[in-house]
Amino acid sequence: MTLAMVSVVLMTAGIIGWFNFRNIEQVVLPRALSAMQAQARLLAFELESAARVARADALGFQASDGVARIVHASLAPAGSPEQDSLPDLRARLAGRFTGELRAKPNYSEFRLFDSQGQELIRVDRSGPDGTIRVVPPDRLQHKGEREYFRRVIALPPGGVDIAPIALQQDDGRIVLPQIPVVHASAPVYSADGRLFGAVVINLDLREIFDRIRRNAGEGEVYLTNDAGDYLVHPDRGREFGFEFATPYRLSDDFPSLAARLRGCESFVAFFRGVAEHGLDVIRCGG
Numbered sequence: 001m002t003l004a005m006v007s008v009v010l011m012t013a014g015i016i017g018w019f020n021f022r023n024i025e026q027v028v029l030p031r032a033l034s035a036m037q038a039q040a041r042l043l044a045f046e047l048e049s050a051a052r053v054a055r056a057d058a059l060g061f062q063a064s065d066g067v068a069r070i071v072h073a074s075l076a077p078a079g080s081p082e083q084d085s086l087p088d089l090r091a092r093l094a095g096r097f098t099g100e101l102r103a104k105p106n107y108s109e110f111r112l113f114d115s116q117g118q119e120l121i122r123v124d125r126s127g128p129d130g131t132i133r134v135v136p137p138d139r140l141q142h143k144g145e146r147e148y149f150r151r152v153i154a155l156p157p158g159g160v161d162i163a164p165i166a167l168q169q170d171d172g173r174i175v176l177p178q179i180p181v182v183h184a185s186a187p188v189y190s191a192d193g194r195l196f197g198a199v200v201i202n203l204d205l206r207e208i209f210d211r212i213r214r215n216a217g218e219g220e221v222y223l224t225n226d227a228g229d230y231l232v233h234p235d236r237g238r239e240f241g242f243e244f245a246t247p248y249r250l251s252d253d254f255p256s257l258a259a260r261l262r263g264c265e266s267f268v269a270f271f272r273g274v275a276e277h278g279l280d281v282i283r284c285g286g
Contacts, residue, residue, distance in 0.1 A: 043212055047205075050106060051162050054184035054203045057100065059160050061199045062186035066093040067112065070120070071188060071196045090121050094134045097123035101132050108168060108179060109202035112188075115153065115195045117144025124202075126170075141171060152185035152198045160186045165231055167243050168202060174243060180205040180231065224250050 061067055070089050076082035097110035101123055112121040119140035127133035143149050148163035155161060161184075168179040182203040188196045212221055212232055223232035228249040229242045241248040 043208070043215070046208060046211075050203060050205075050208065051182055051184065053104070054107070054182065054201045055160050055162060057104075058184045058186040058199050058201050059158075061096075062158075062160075062188055064096075066096060067188055067199065068191075070112070071190050074114075074196070075190055075194075091134075094121050094123055097121065098132055098134065101125065106204050106207060107201055108181060108204040109200075111200045111202075113143065113149065113197040113200060115197050116142070117146070117149050118142050120197065148183035148185055148200065149198065152187050152200070153195060155187045157187065157189045157193070160184070164225055165205065167240050168204075178240065180209060180240070222250060 066089070070086065070093060073082040073086045073089055093112065100110055101107050109122060109124040111119055111123075114120055119135075119142070122135040122140055123132065124135060125132055126135075146169075148161070148166075151163055152159075152161045163183040163185065165180055165182055168175045168181045182205060184201045184203060186199050188198055190196050209223070209232055212223060215221065220234045221232060222230060222234075224230055227242075228251045229240070230238050230248050230250065231240065233239050233248070238248040
């Protein structure tokens with residue numbers, strides 16, 4: 001009788017456990033996944049909105065009177081009044097760039113380039129204690145070899161480019177602490193259709209990335225680019241490995257998961273809508 005009672009109790013516990021599991025599987029998990037999806041969509045919208053604002057600003061300055069005056073003066077004959085006014089015109093545009101950085105704390109740099117990739121104007125946040133500064137002429141840099149610059153000068157008049165996320169560099173070295181940025185760029189052409197240079201905005205993503213990390217809760221969040229390189233990872237040492245010639249990728253750590261996510265609708269597809277970033281975001285439970 002005791003054995004029979006024990007068997008009944010075990011059977012009952014097993015049935016209750018099975019029903020509880022089915023309840024979790026059918027009710028709790030879908031709700032949790034739905035909440036994750038909503039949170040991920042919100043982050044995607046935030047990324048997309050930030051990129052759209054930077055894109056609009058790049059296009060706005062591309063067509064601005066201040067940039068047009070600099071282009072005209074730069075192409076004028078040497079010794080002409082237009083050439084003589086060039087320092088003043090650059091100072092005025094630098095003042096406008098400074099105003100943009102004051103108004104938009106997620107911008108880390110605002111620059112005007114010539115067609116060879118030489119900075120003509122740069123306003124950044126590299127002053128004392130991160131204050132905004134207009135970089136003096138002798139500290140302006142050449143960026144003609146950078147991917148974002150090669151991308152933008154290949155565009156036609158009126159074009160705009162949002163480059164893949166990368167780490168900000170200064171004098172060819174990665175800035176520390178690391179600053180993940182998106183370069184929003186627009187080419188600048190003269191009135192007669194000659195390529196003059198480009199307007200480039202650095203959009204600082206640190207605050208957005210930190211928000212992604214905070215929203216992980218008890219789970220883990222991985223943010224990758226379209227090649228699967230980690231941009232956000234629970235182990236910060238595995239982020240942006242491709243910038244240091246030691247790539248860490250989702251496909252290396254989770255090959256089966258990476259293969260399944262190629263057709264995943266629930267976690268990844270809506271982030272592919274952020275086409276300007278080329279981002280995929282995967283939200284995983286604990």
